[in-house]
Amino acid sequence: MSDLDRLRESALEANRALQRAGLVALTFGNASAIDRAAGLMAIKPSGIPATALTLDDIVVVALETGEVVAGRTRPSSDTPTHLVLARAFPTTEGIIHTHSRAATAWAQAHRSIPCLGTTHADHFHGAIPVTRSMTAGEIGGDFEAATGRVIVETFHEGPINPMDVPGILVSDHGVFAWGPSPEAAVTNAIALEMVAGIAIDTLALAGNPGPIAGELLERHHARKHGPNATYGQGPAA
Numbered sequence: 001m002s003d004l005d006r007l008r009e010s011a012l013e014a015n016r017a018l019q020r021a022g023l024v025a026l027t028f029g030n031a032s033a034i035d036r037a038a039g040l041m042a043i044k045p046s047g048i049p050a051t052a053l054t055l056d057d058i059v060v061v062a063l064e065t066g067e068v069v070a071g072r073t074r075p076s077s078d079t080p081t082h083l084v085l086a087r088a089f090p091t092t093e094g095i096i097h098t099h100s101r102a103a104t105a106w107a108q109a110h111r112s113i114p115c116l117g118t119t120h121a122d123h124f125h126g127a128i129p130v131t132r133s134m135t136a137g138e139i140g141g142d143f144e145a146a147t148g149r150v151i152v153e154t155f156h157e158g159p160i161n162p163m164d165v166p167g168i169l170v171s172d173h174g175v176f177a178w179g180p181s182p183e184a185a186v187t188n189a190i191a192l193e194m195v196a197g198i199a200i201d202t203l204a205l206a207g208n209p210g211p212i213a214g215e216l217l218e219r220h221h222a223r224k225h226g227p228n229a230t231y232g233q234g235p236a237a
């Protein structure tokens with residue numbers, strides 16, 4: 001299998017994984033896989049459900065220009081957002097977009113998801129931010145690229161390290177999540193939807209219990225991330 005087909009294969013598998021996880025319905029949602037050395041991004045085509053996708057349907061575009069370099073189909077209409085994120089977050093090698101239900105409810109409420117417990121802290125180092133609403137000019141202009149720019153602006157202004165909090169709610173819209181591989185990006189999108197749902201249930205039960213204690217947040221995040229990570233079986237020998 002060529003390097004190009006391997007990249008397409010990992011994008012195909014990420015799109016199928018989103019479907020299996022119940023994060024996408026109909027033709028909503030898409031996943032991309034990035035090859036930094038080759039300067040390429042493989043992404044789901046527009047309008048084809050993940051259940052019907054084949055390797056040949058996956059479109060490959062140049063990271064720098066967005067130009068299609070392989071594939072017969074049209075790339076996802078969200079491709080410009082993926083490209084803006086891929087360029088701004090240089091250690092990202094997989095990007096996910098979904099309208100998953102609980103997270104989208106937070107996005108439509110224009111609310112960031114507070115870190116209320118260790119499930120959240122394991123994957124996201126603090127609240128999951130929400131973007132500002134887009135202006136009429138952004139909506140009427142290059143909307144998809146502007147969506148990417150508003151996401152980058154939110155991390156820049158935080159400031160928030162996009163690898164510490166690998167996901168965001170786009171106001172009135174849905175979720176973007178990412179990671180150092182397409183598989184990690186899928187995991188983060190699944191975790192984001194899970195903590196969004198748990199947070200809604202928690203607030204329904206307890207009003208506002210307040211965020212997780214700082215010590216507990218640090219302990220749980222450090223368990224899975226950083227130089228002293230202790231979770232799992234460690235790197236393969």
Ligand SMILES: [Zn+2]
Nearest residue numbers: 097099173174
């Ligand atoms: Zn969308």
